[in-house]
Amino acid sequence: MLRVGIVGVSGFTGLELVKLLLHHPLVEIDYLSARSHVGQPLSDIFPSLKNICDKIIEPIDENRLSKLDVVFLALPHGISMEFVCKLFGKVRIIDLSADFRLPKDLYEKWYKPHLCPNLIKEAVYGLPELNREKIKKAKLIANPGCYATASILAILPFLDIVESDVIIDAKSGVSGAGKSLREDLLFSEVESSFKAYSVAKHRHQPEIEYTLSLVEPVKVTFVPHLLPINRGILATVYAKLKGFFDESYLFEKLEKFYRNEFFIRVSKSLPQINNISGTNFCDISFALDKDNNRLIIVSVIDNLLKGASSQALQNMNIMFGLKEEEGLKLKPYYP
Numbered sequence: 370m371l372r373v374g375i376v377g378v379s380g381f382t383g384l385e386l387v388k389l390l391l392h393h394p395l396v397e398i399d400y401l402s403a404r405s406h407v408g409q410p411l412s413d414i415f416p417s418l419k420n421i422c423d424k425i426i427e428p429i430d431e432n433r434l435s436k437l438d439v440v441f442l443a444l445p446h447g448i449s450m451e452f453v454c455k456l457f458g459k460v461r462i463i464d465l466s467a468d469f470r471l472p473k474d475l476y477e478k479w480y481k482p483h484l485c486p487n488l489i490k491e492a493v494y495g496l497p498e499l500n501r502e503k504i505k506k507a508k509l510i511a512n513p514g515c516y517a518t519a520s521i522l523a524i525l526p527f528l529d530i531v532e533s534d535v536i537i538d539a540k541s542g543v544s545g546a547g548k549s550l551r552e553d554l555l556f557s558e559v560e561s562s563f564k565a566y567s568v569a570k571h572r573h574q575p576e577i578e579y580t581l582s583l584v585e586p587v588k589v590t591f592v593p594h595l596l597p598i599n600r601g602i603l604a605t606v607y608a609k610l611k612g613f614f615d616e617s618y619l620f621e622k623l624e625k626f627y628r629n630e631f632f633i634r635v636s637k638s639l640p641q642i643n644n645i646s647g648t649n650f651c652d653i654s655f656a657l658d659k660d661n662n663r664l665i666i667v668s669v670i671d672n673l674l675k676g677a678s679s680q681a682l683q684n685m686n687i688m689f690g691l692k693e694e695e696g697l698k699l700k701p702y703y704p
């Protein structure tokens with residue numbers, strides 16, 4: 370049994386991790402910690418877990434963490450790295466924050482000064498469909514951002530045949546913003562509304578551009594939107610084709626690229642969020658705008674799962690040589 374710990378268990382992704390790990394047959398949840406609610410059972414914060422997980426929340430203790438097999442850090446960016454700096458090499462770490470996803474210069478341009486830039490090169494960007502071999506040996510996983518996961522998976526199969534100027538129009542449910550209180554995320558602000566935010570200045574633009582450019586140089590314009598739903602992301606990617614290709618060639622290319630990927634479902638009909646809510650699936654399809662020779666790819670994921678916690682678990686399975694789908698054969702919430 371793998372002895373697992375979670376730091377930041379009081380947050381949204383922390384809760385999702387607990388729910389997933391409770392059903393993983395090869396895992397023992399050894400340690401749940403948070404800054405708040407210390408000494409209380411987890412079910413005090415999340416009453417849905419009463420009689421399911423009443424484990425006591427402990428203070429965050431590096432000694433305790435270093436004795437585990439693997440630690441999930443479900444903390445805000447800028448905070449996670451404080452723990453990684455101290456724990457690296459003592460325990461395998463899966464960091465859900467952005468702290469190790471970018472090289473130092475780019476990180477410091479978009480976030481803040483890095484506390485242990487020497488460890489950035491040790492981190493593997495935890496997108497299994499791109500980096501599976503590196504993940505197997507990693508001591509530190511930088512779990513990808515939610516928008517970045519949906520966007521990268523959509524465009525990756527076509528990178529070699531599109532112009533290096535890609536537009537991504539993405540929409541997320543409100544849980545993408547985490548649990549902390551914000552006026553703009555009040556029900557009365559979000560319900561019955563829809564808006565773009567952080568236009569052309571969102572932190573996932575450099576993450577997407579940097580990750581894709583390691584495969585093929587590309588410039589990305591990224592516009593996120595806030596959907597009045599709880600969870601789910603839909604990303605629409607617009608890319609001009611370099612030559613003329615018909616739909617059947619493009620579909621075959623997409624299908625071939627993901628043929629061996631259980632969690633990527635390719636289809637001819639455009640994907641929608643209700644089909645993937647509650648799962649680790651990413652559904653992808655496309656349309657060809659023949660008049661403009663533009664490829665329009667659409668992908669959907671659950672931001673809290675394939676966009677965060679279940680992808681983190683997928684990474685854990687790969688790191689420890691377990692079956693990649695172990696604990697992740699989740700049924701969608703909706704019919």
Ligand SMILES: NC(=O)C1=CN([C@@H]2O[C@H](COP(=O)(O)OP(=O)(O)OC[C@H]3O[C@@H](n4cnc5c(N)ncnc54)[C@H](OP(=O)(O)O)[C@@H]3O)[C@@H](O)[C@H]2O)C=CC1
Nearest residue numbers: 377379380381382404405444445446465466545547548677
């Ligand atoms: N929500 C999403 O869809 C996604 C989130 N992520 C990333 O995952 C990470 C966690 O996100 P999420 O669960 O949504 O966030 P939440 O805001 O829901 O939870 C954050 C957690 O971090 C803890 N925390 C906050 N500040 C500190 C601190 N200074 N020291 C110690 N603990 C602290 C909180 O504890 P307490 O309650 O005790 O203050 C809480 O447990 C973030 O980096 C986020 O960007 C990545 C992909 C998708």
Ligand SMILES: CC(=O)N[C@@H](CCC(=O)OP(=O)(O)O)C(=O)O
Nearest residue numbers: 466467514515516541542545546
């Ligand atoms: C709706 C919403 O607010 N979403 C978040 C996405 C956060 C996330 O996935 O990611 P990081 O781990 O990169 O912070 C946002 O736009 O900041």
